[in-house]
Amino acid sequence: MRRVAIIGAAQTRFEARKASLAYNELVYGVVRELLDRTGISMREIESMVTASQDAYDGKTISSMAINEVVGAYLKSEAKVAADGLQALLYGAARILSGEFDLTLVVAHCKESEGQPSAITGLMFDPFLQRPLGLEELIAAALQARRYCRRRGVRPEDVAFVAAKAHCQALKNPYAQRAGAFTVEDVLASPILADPIHELEAAPRSDGACAVLLASEWRACQLTDRPVYIVGIGNCTDAYWTERDLAEARALQEAARRAYAMAGISDPAREIDVVELSARYAHEELMAIEALGLHTSPVEFITQDRAPFINPSGGPLCGNPPTVSGLVRVVEAYWQLRGEAGERQVLGARTALAHGAGGICGQNQTVVILRRA
């Protein structure tokens, strides 16, 4: 079977408000950096997949406003209005089709320009839910409550996840929020929607990232250190009010498919780095369990066991929507290339990147990456 390689990646720093950059400038900056890092010219890149959302950009067909900065003039461009990791799947499919050898995948979002509460509110059912006023955070709070109750997870356990993430982010120059926070600091941060504290929820962010995909033969011409996509799994569950929110069945199934494709039977032993799209701290515990890394996620995180979870700090330390899942791949790529600076996990050979979309993670994607 053909294989798809990643041969370049870049991301911007995540910030609450990039006031001096228009969104085409934001995207141009990250694409330019990718080209400079790889030495590949835009002329060689044949196709583009972008991820952005009309509601955040305040513009329908949002990809048409960035087509020139992603180099898409008179080329094949397609947009995914979902998490950026789905754009990666689409880009990989383009390579696997044999039609393209180089495909650029780019995601961007400036959450600062719109009103995020109103925008995430549009995800909800307009008949029975939206009239009451609802946003993503509120649904996440209901889920956190149910999950913690069902699994006997204490508030301190969830706060530990958040404290750890912010400590790890101290080594990540792209992080928006970092600090040597303690469990007490997290629990002392304001409650946004009980039981979720401010430091247990991803902040509002502006940012962008880009990944360059290549067919295997083209990758071998362009780099001597490609990273291969060896497993992909994607799964959608029922609407949030129609499933048990304490379970992450879609993530379990997405992981099962990705592991099967990658030939992984014992993920805790075979994976070295995991980058999770946990936008709320409790989601990290749910994911550790659903990914089959440990049956007791609380025990897992407090024991400092391998694989290493979110060396970047994860979404709690900066999370432009849409960019969220794709930037997990950027970080995983750097980890597998040994280019992750102070946060490098030594000897990392296999990485897992996770993306989620929809209310309470209705849609889940797992990608397994391995260095050559």
Add this chain to the structure above:
Amino acid sequence: MSEESPTLRIDFLLDTEYQYAVGQYGMRFFTGLRDHARFMGVRCPECGRVYIPPRPVCGICYRELQEWIEVGPEGTIVGWTVVRIPFIDPMTGEQRPVPYGFALIRLDGASTSLYHFLDEADERKIRVGQRVRAIFREKREGSLRDVLYFHLLEG
């Protein structure tokens, strides 16, 4: 269901605001309008196209754009229409008096077109290829409103 049966409907008001950063290129364009009543474009070092509004990169050559150049204030109509449907003016929130003339204008020195009002709404007096000139407001704020309209020149 019969067409006569009464139907229920859920009303939902979406009143949301965006604050778009105009960016570094946009700053130079809009401050040019505000401070000097000038249209500023950028020229591609490879193909020579001059872009308005200015932007970071040439879509065709993918070269970064850094050479600033003034274009206009005169130009040529490349397409026009006279609008007769009621239209809320997004800049004032009020209904725009109809009819009014709209045109795509290629400013002198530019390779792309600008969309703006004409000071003429009589279809018999407007034509493609006609020369026009931007008329600026006295008090300008750094937005497209700084241009009142384009005036049709004789000939």
